[in-house]
Structures are given as C-alpha cells and as structure tokens.
Amino acid sequence: MGPGGVDGRGAVSEPGGAAAARSELEDAARRAEARRGFLIALPAWFYLTLFFVIPLGIVAVYSFATRSSTGRTVLSDWNFDSYRRLWDSLVVEIALRTLLLALATTLICLMFAYPLAYYMATRRPALRNVLLILVMIPFWSNFLVRTYAWKVLLGSDGPVSQLSQALGGEPIRLLFTNTAVIIGLVYGFLPFMVLPLYTALERMDWSLVEAARDLYADGWTAFRKVTWPLSIPGVVAGSILVFIPTLGAYVTPAILGGAKTTLAGDYIVSQFLAARNQPFGSALSMGMMLIMLAATIVYFRWFRPSGRDL
Amino acid sequence: MAAAVALQGVSKAFGDVYAVRELDLAIRDGEFFSLLGPSGCGKTTTLRMIAGFEFPTEGSLQIHGVEMALQPPNERPVNTVFQSYALFPHMTVEENVGFGLRMKKVGGTEIAERVKRALDMVRLSHRATAAPKQLSGGQQQRVALARALVNEPEVLLLDEPLGALDLKLRQAMQTELKDLQARVGITFVYVTHDQGEALTMSDRIGVMHEGRLLQVGTPQEIYERPTSRFVAGFIGEINLLPATVIDHDSVRLAGGRLVAAATGVAPGSEVTVALRPERLELYGVNEVIPTNLNTVRGRVTRRVYFGDVFFYDIDTTDGVIEVKEENRPGVDLHEIGEEAVVAWDPAASTVVER
Incomplete structure (x- = not known):
C-alpha cells in the first residue's frame, strides 16, 4: 500500500494530500509523546515545586525584607540592606575561608580519588564490582554518626594523639581546626569524586593509550595527552559533586571545626537560629547560591575548550 | 641483510594458556606479509608482541637485527593501525596525524609539511581540521593509516584494519592498501581472518592455528600446496577425502578406489587427499576420459547455479565430492540424479595428514 492510502480516500490520492496527512500524523505523534513525557515527569515536577522552588522563592523574598527589633521578619519596607551587609569584613572572611576550604577539599579528593578510580577501572570486571561496593560501604551508616566518630579519632585523647605521644612526641589536637574540617570533608565526599572518575575511566577505550604508546609517547606522556583529557568529564562531574556541597557544608564544620573556623x-544557620535575622540569612543564602552557580559555570567553561560533550 | 622482523622460539602464555607457541618467523624487508587464521589462533597476540603491547614469555624478537622483545612500544621503529582505528577523539585529524612527530620532537614546520603530505597521500587534506567522529568509517581508516605512515616506520603493523568496513569499501581499501605499500616500500605485517583478503594482498602468508604457525608461503603455495589438513580446509573450498597410502605415488580412497597421488609418507599411513573443486572435471558415464586422470564415479545430488559457475555435489562411495564447473559454452550440464564421473589430474591433488 502506498503512502496515499493512509488518508482513507482510496488507493490513489494526490502526493500533496498524502504528505499533509503524514505530517499531521507526525504532529499528533509528537504531541502524544510530549504529553506522555509530561505525565511521567509530573511527580518529580510536583515534588520539586513544593519542596524546592517555593522555599527558594520564600528565601528570595525574605532576603529583601526587614528584621524587626524583636527578631521578626517584616514583609514590607523592601530594601537591599541585607545584601549590603554581605560586604562586611567578617562575611567576606567567612566566604573566602569557605571557598578555600572547599577548593582544598576538592583538590585533595581529586588527588586521592583519581589513582583509586584508575586502579579500579583497570581491574578485571568481577573485581571492579567488589571495589565499587567497598567504595560505597561508608554510605551504609549515617553521615552524622561517622562525623562523630572522627571527633573521637581527632580529639586530644584520641588514637592520633596517643600514637604521637607513644612515639615520644607532643599530644596532637586536630579537633576544632581547619585541618580537622578538611579531613572530615574529604572523608565524607571522597566517594562522590571516585564514582564519576571511575565511570569516565571505565568507559575509556584503552586502545587509545596503546595508540599513544605506539606513537612514541612514554607512559606518563600517554597519560597526560590521552587518558587525562579523556577523563575530564569525570573530573568535572566529580569536582562539582564535591565542591558545591562542601561550600554549603554544615554538619562537618559544626562538629569538627571550632569557633575560629566558622564556614558559610x-x-x-546561626543567622536563622541564634541571631534570628531571617532577611540577612536569606541574603547570605542567595549570595552562596550565586557563588556556586558562578563556580559551576566557570568550571564547565574552563574544561571545555575543545567543545567536547560533557 | 637482516629480516625486517625475526621471531625465534617466541611463546606467549597468559596464565597457563598459551596464545602463541614456539613461533619461528622471518618477515622480509619490504614485503606485504599476512598473518592469517581464525579468531583465537594467536595472530593478534603475535602482532601485539611485534608492536610491544605484549612481551613474549620466551624467545627472541628482532626488528632489523636489533633485539626488541622487551622494549616498550615507544622505543620500537614500528607503528600500528588498530582494528578500531583508535583515533584520538579529542584531537582533530591533523593533530592525530602529527601526534607521533610531536612526540619525537620534530620541528613545527616539518611536522606541518609531513602531516600535509600524509593527508594528501590518503586524499584527506580537505578534512584536516575535522574531528575523527565527523568522518566516515573509510575516512577514519585512512586517517589511521596516515597517522602511522607519517612516522616512516620500518614496519607497519595492521590489525584487521578493514574488519569494520562494508564489503564494497573493504574491496576498494584492499587495492588502495596494496598500492600504498608498493609506493612507500615499507614492510607491512597484516593480521586478518579473511583468507580472500590475505590471498589478494599478500606477498607471503603465514597461517596460524591454536597458537602455532602452520605454514608460511606465497598465496599460491598456501592455496595449491597446503602442508596440513587445517591449512587446506581453512583456505578456499576443498574436498577432503580420507585415504590410506599404498606407495609413494598412490593411495586407496575410503571407498576402495585406487588413485594416483604423490604421498611422501610410509605405506599404510592414514591420510587425507585434498582436492580443490575447480580442479575437478565432471564427465558423463559414456564419455571417453583421458587415461592419466584419476576417476571416481557417483551420482549428482545437488546443482547450484552461481552465474559464472555451477557447483555440483557428487555422491560417491568415497564420500560426497564438490565439483566447480565454469559456465562456458561446450561444458555439458549434468542433471540431478544422473550418474557422472569425477576426474582429476593426479598433480592437482595434495596429500595431507588425516
């Protein structure tokens, strides 16, 4: 049967009519497809709107509101005062410290995770799965509990300090320092760096590395020119997965950090709870989000000079 | 002059499985040499040992007289065209082709010149700045060739380079490769499981089976004088008839028929007589047959028309024999069910082990 038969006017019809009928059918199919897609996504849309978009809107609105002398948020008299306070030296210092700590955490995670992911990706498939499970084992217990465990480990009578003393050294108190916070953050976020790196390396076509070796590159050069650039998507994904949550980290610095190491x-949290200054807390949140957004954009741009798909 | 590639007593074991066993092979300078065999026969492992991606467990491997068995790939004067092409996806075509020269720290202007010449050679100058994935399979193949040849290697290694191409393109590339090899004069070592490819392109072929090199020879020698049952059966169509040796120039077929054939093994040995279908002739039962020919009588059970040829299956007491007859005027047709006589010149048969 020819395409003209579709319109039901008989076996022979004008080609133009047939084409029109076909494109109408295609349009209908596309619309049905879009409808199905919307229906499938509906629960997620609903959830995200209720628990993400609306709260974010409230935060945005509050950031322009005024705090009354009793700590209530007055929803009138809109102003930029809270945003102006973002340039206070204390706020800038906290922001810089947070950025620095997040960067350090990301870099340290990358340094630990890359060799591990490389090792995992180059094992036999059966062993790979075992290693993957091992990497994910920490997720089996609660993050908060694990952070408290670090508090014990890093305290002045913890094993690290005891070991140092047993070797005739000074007691070491890491707890409540930036080092403790970084240790805790690296520990907490390492799997988020390992997994995307592993995925990128596991998908690598190793004959490309052989080709590089064949074309006179030594092992290190082959890594630099082929393996590393091809694993960049994993590096970007892992870095973002570590960097962004670290910027907003609360639990780890609250437990392992001290008064001198306040992070964003x-x-x-202290603005919302202790100081009861919701507008300023909201402005801080909006500022943080802007920084995260900017960092993400810069990151993607920076690592995408050759127009590779990420 | 030393061989381009010389392997002596080379074995490669992965755990306790031998991929290659006691391989002795000398590949001559400037020749197009094919390693032919079914998958898992050890041909790719052999190539990878020449490239330096695998190291032999035993034996010596020399390239132009220099021991190279344990040298890393970047220190060998050979380049490889990979089965999957292995073009760097994050580099343009010209960056791919120039990679080896950059690694060898060749000067920038010389690199540009040589890359351009290499791309001209494979007719891809107009795609120099394209990304590999923007090219068709055949074009990617030619980039891979250019990337290897631009370094002017002493030996070019090719690992089933045409395997991923469709038939038409594959045939075109076969001719192109052969011409290219003649033009650049570089020794080619070509791995393939496609016997047609090996026969048409190679100066010499080495047939491998289960890790061993069974026979090395020109395509004609391999096709017409196989020294083993495996080589006879692997290359082209062939009839393999079980027989017993009577003396140095005759054997008795399983059905009891005595036929002439040069044997070279002790009387009483169980052997196989290998007969190419195109070397056989089919006669009617009443026709006069030259007396110097071997004959076996049987019944036509099948006839397949291929246009230029007919294939017949003749059921005889010595087994089913396939005969290929050209479709020419003057050649009689034989009908299914008819009695017929298969005849061949004794010189056309080869006796191999059982």
Whole structure:
C-alpha cells in the first residue's frame, strides 16, 4: 500500500494530500509523546515545586525584607540592606575561608580519588564490582554518626594523639581546626569524586593509550595527552559533586571545626537560629547560591575548550 | 641483510594458556606479509608482541637485527593501525596525524609539511581540521593509516584494519592498501581472518592455528600446496577425502578406489587427499576420459547455479565430492540424479595428514 492510502480516500490520492496527512500524523505523534513525557515527569515536577522552588522563592523574598527589633521578619519596607551587609569584613572572611576550604577539599579528593578510580577501572570486571561496593560501604551508616566518630579519632585523647605521644612526641589536637574540617570533608565526599572518575575511566577505550604508546609517547606522556583529557568529564562531574556541597557544608564544620573556623553554612544557620535575622540569612543564602552557580559555570567553561560533550 | 622482523622460539602464555607457541618467523624487508587464521589462533597476540603491547614469555624478537622483545612500544621503529582505528577523539585529524612527530620532537614546520603530505597521500587534506567522529568509517581508516605512515616506520603493523568496513569499501581499501605499500616500500605485517583478503594482498602468508604457525608461503603455495589438513580446509573450498597410502605415488580412497597421488609418507599411513573443486572435471558415464586422470564415479545430488559457475555435489562411495564447473559454452550440464564421473589430474591433488 502506498503512502496515499493512509488518508482513507482510496488507493490513489494526490502526493500533496498524502504528505499533509503524514505530517499531521507526525504532529499528533509528537504531541502524544510530549504529553506522555509530561505525565511521567509530573511527580518529580510536583515534588520539586513544593519542596524546592517555593522555599527558594520564600528565601528570595525574605532576603529583601526587614528584621524587626524583636527578631521578626517584616514583609514590607523592601530594601537591599541585607545584601549590603554581605560586604562586611567578617562575611567576606567567612566566604573566602569557605571557598578555600572547599577548593582544598576538592583538590585533595581529586588527588586521592583519581589513582583509586584508575586502579579500579583497570581491574578485571568481577573485581571492579567488589571495589565499587567497598567504595560505597561508608554510605551504609549515617553521615552524622561517622562525623562523630572522627571527633573521637581527632580529639586530644584520641588514637592520633596517643600514637604521637607513644612515639615520644607532643599530644596532637586536630579537633576544632581547619585541618580537622578538611579531613572530615574529604572523608565524607571522597566517594562522590571516585564514582564519576571511575565511570569516565571505565568507559575509556584503552586502545587509545596503546595508540599513544605506539606513537612514541612514554607512559606518563600517554597519560597526560590521552587518558587525562579523556577523563575530564569525570573530573568535572566529580569536582562539582564535591565542591558545591562542601561550600554549603554544615554538619562537618559544626562538629569538627571550632569557633575560629566558622564556614558559610554554619554562619547562615546561626543567622536563622541564634541571631534570628531571617532577611540577612536569606541574603547570605542567595549570595552562596550565586557563588556556586558562578563556580559551576566557570568550571564547565574552563574544561571545555575543545567543545567536547560533557 | 637482516629480516625486517625475526621471531625465534617466541611463546606467549597468559596464565597457563598459551596464545602463541614456539613461533619461528622471518618477515622480509619490504614485503606485504599476512598473518592469517581464525579468531583465537594467536595472530593478534603475535602482532601485539611485534608492536610491544605484549612481551613474549620466551624467545627472541628482532626488528632489523636489533633485539626488541622487551622494549616498550615507544622505543620500537614500528607503528600500528588498530582494528578500531583508535583515533584520538579529542584531537582533530591533523593533530592525530602529527601526534607521533610531536612526540619525537620534530620541528613545527616539518611536522606541518609531513602531516600535509600524509593527508594528501590518503586524499584527506580537505578534512584536516575535522574531528575523527565527523568522518566516515573509510575516512577514519585512512586517517589511521596516515597517522602511522607519517612516522616512516620500518614496519607497519595492521590489525584487521578493514574488519569494520562494508564489503564494497573493504574491496576498494584492499587495492588502495596494496598500492600504498608498493609506493612507500615499507614492510607491512597484516593480521586478518579473511583468507580472500590475505590471498589478494599478500606477498607471503603465514597461517596460524591454536597458537602455532602452520605454514608460511606465497598465496599460491598456501592455496595449491597446503602442508596440513587445517591449512587446506581453512583456505578456499576443498574436498577432503580420507585415504590410506599404498606407495609413494598412490593411495586407496575410503571407498576402495585406487588413485594416483604423490604421498611422501610410509605405506599404510592414514591420510587425507585434498582436492580443490575447480580442479575437478565432471564427465558423463559414456564419455571417453583421458587415461592419466584419476576417476571416481557417483551420482549428482545437488546443482547450484552461481552465474559464472555451477557447483555440483557428487555422491560417491568415497564420500560426497564438490565439483566447480565454469559456465562456458561446450561444458555439458549434468542433471540431478544422473550418474557422472569425477576426474582429476593426479598433480592437482595434495596429500595431507588425516
């Protein structure tokens, strides 16, 4: 049967009519497809709107509101005062410290995770799965509990300090320092760096590395020119997965950090709870989000000079 | 002059499985040499040992007289065209082709010149700045060739380079490769499981089976004088008839028929007589047959028309024999069910082990 038969006017019909009928059918199919897609996504849309878009809207609105002398948020008299306070030296210091700590955490995670992911990706398939499960084992217990465990380990009578003393050294108190916070953050976020790196390396076509070796590259050069650039998508994904949550980290610095190591997350919480200054807390949150957004954009741009798909 | 590639007593074991066993092979300078065999026969492992991706467990491997068995790939004067092409996806075509020269720290202007010449050679200058994935399979194949040849290697290694191409393109590339090899004069070592490819392109062929090199020879020698049952059966169509040796120039077929054939093994040995279908002739039962020919009588059970040829299956007491007859005027047709006589010149048969 020819395409003209579709319109039901008989076996022979004008080609133009047939084409029109076909494109109408195609349009209908496309619309049905879009409808199905919308229906499938509906629960997610609903959830995200209720618990993400609306709260975010409230935060955005609050950031322009005024705090009354009793700590209530007055929803009138809109102003930029809270945003102006973002340039206070204390806020800038906290922001810089947070950025620095997040960067350090990301870099340290990358340094630990890359060799591990490389090792995993180059094992036999059966062993790979075992290693993957091992990497995910920490997720089996609660993050908060694990952070408290670090508090014990890093305390002045913890094993690290005891070991140092047993070797005739000074007691070491890491707890409540930036080092403790970084240790805790690296520990907590390492799997988020390992997994995307592993995925990228596991998909690698190793004959490309052989080709590089064949074309006179030594092992290190082959890594630099082929393996590393081809694993960049994993590096970007892992870095973002570590960097962004670290910027907003609250639990780890609250437990392992001290008064001198207040980070942005801590500070925002204290504005909402202790200082009862919701507008300023909201402005801080909006500022953080802008920084995260900017960092993400810069990151993607920076690593995508050759127009590779990420 | 030393062989381009010389392997002596080379074995390669992965755990306790031998991929290659006691391989002795000398590949001559400037020749197009094919390693032919079914998958898992050890031909790719052999190539990878020449390239330096695998190291032999035993034996010596020399390239132009220099021991190379344990040298890393970047220190060998050979280049490889990979089965999957292995073009760097994050580099343009010209960056791919120039990679080896950059690694060898060749000067920038010389690199540009040589890359351009290499791309001209494979007719892809107009795609120099394209990404590999923007090219068709055949074009990617030619980039891979250019990327290897631009370094002017002493030996070019090709690992089933045409395997991923469709038939038409494959045939075109076969001719192109052969011409290219003649033009650049570089020794080619070509791995393939396609016997047609090996026969048409190679100066010499080495047939491998289960890790061993069974026979090395020109395509004609391999096709017409196989020294083993495996080589006889692997290359082309062939009839393999079980027989017993009577003396140095005759054997008795399983059905009891005595036929002439040069044997070279002790009387009483169980052997196989290998007969190419195109070397056989089919006669009617009443026709006069030259007396110097071997004959076996049987019944036509099948006839397949291929246009230029007919294939017949003749059921005889010595087994089913396939005969290929050209479709020419003057050649009689034989009908299914008819009695017929298969005849061949004794010189056309080869006796191999059982």
